Amino acid sequence: MSAVADRYAEFQALGVEVISVSxxxxxxxxxxxxxxxxxxxxxxxxxxxxxxxxxxxxxxxxVYSPAQGVDFRGRFLIxxxxxxxxxxxLTPPVGRNVDETLRQLQAFQLVRKTGGKEVTPSGWTPGxxxxxxxxxxxxxxxxxxxxxxxxxxx
Amino acid sequence: xxxxxxxxxxxxxxxxGSSNEPAPAAEVKKEAVRMGVTVGMKAPDFxxxxxxxxxxxxxxxxxxxxxxxxxxxYPGDFTxx
Numbered sequence: 056m057s058a059v060a061d062r063y064a065e066f067q068a069l070g071v072e073v074i075s076v077s078x079x080x081x082x083x084x085x086x087x088x089x090x091x092x093x094x095x096x097x098x099x100x101x102x103x104x105x106x107x108x109x110x111x112x113x114x115x116x117x118v119y120s121p122a123q124g125v126d127f128r129g130r131f132l133i134x135x136x137x138x139x140x141x142x143x144x145l146t147p148p149v150g151r152n153v154d155e156t157l158r159q160l161q162a163f164q165l166v167r168k169t170g171g172k173e174v175t176p177s178g179w180t181p182g183x184x185x186x187x188x189x190x191x192x193x194x195x196x197x198x199x200x201x202x203x204x205x206x207x208x209x
Numbered sequence: 210x211x212x213x214x215x216x217x218x219x220x221x222x223x224x225x226g227s228s229n230e231p232a233p234a235a236e237v238k239k240e241a242v243r244m245g246v247t248v249g250m251k252a253p254d255f256x257x258x259x260x261x262x263x264x265x266x267x268x269x270x271x272x273x274x275x276x277x278x279x280x281x282x283y284p285g286d287f288t289x290x
Binding site for chain 2: 131
């Protein structure tokens with residue numbers, strides 16, 4: 056969570072709020088923030104650290120493990136209408152990539168802004184080539200886009 | 210006494226008479242109907258106790274309606290990743 060806290064300003068710049076959730080109590084969240092995270096992030100964690108004791112929230116999101124008694128690493132991107140646009144669930148030993156979360160948020164925001172007239176192909180980053188869905192694009196994506204444009208020649 | 214292997218998951222406690230063994234095949238169906246969400250669905254609203262900038266407070270997902278939200282679950286405070 057320290058990585059997200061460290062880059063919170065970038066989330067804010069995109070108008071994105073962050074909520075972190077684990078089964079720990081709010082009291083443990085405080086001690087973790089005060090004794091460890093604040094040493095990695097100036098000013099400490101800037102967003103709500105929610106407590107999901109018992110795993111009720113994790114259960115409805117499908118990320119709670121009754122066997123381990125913890126919420127798995129689930130990350131849900133929720134749009135302004137409250138609809139889940141993206142989700143990723145990892146087991147505990149592998150951490151997330153904040154760059155990828157920010158990239159996906161920017162992509163979803165572009166699609167929303169253009170009302171779906173612009174969609175983002177694989178590996179899109181801000182300023183990158185977008186596609187305009189329509190009859191003319193069918194079987195013609197190759198004319199507009201090539202994976203090597205994004206991923207380079209391997 | 211052997212030292213517990215340290216990992217990123219919090220070891221679960223066990224209760225006498227219960228079991229953490231994997232579910233037998235006959236129960237696999239249960240897993241398939243477990244609760245969960247997917248993309249395109251309304252995010253279930255919740256209210257939870259929270260720690261926020263030095264204060265104990267309550268956070269409610271629907272209070273952020275009209276904004277994008279990145280909701281991040283993680284296994285536990287003081288875990289390594």
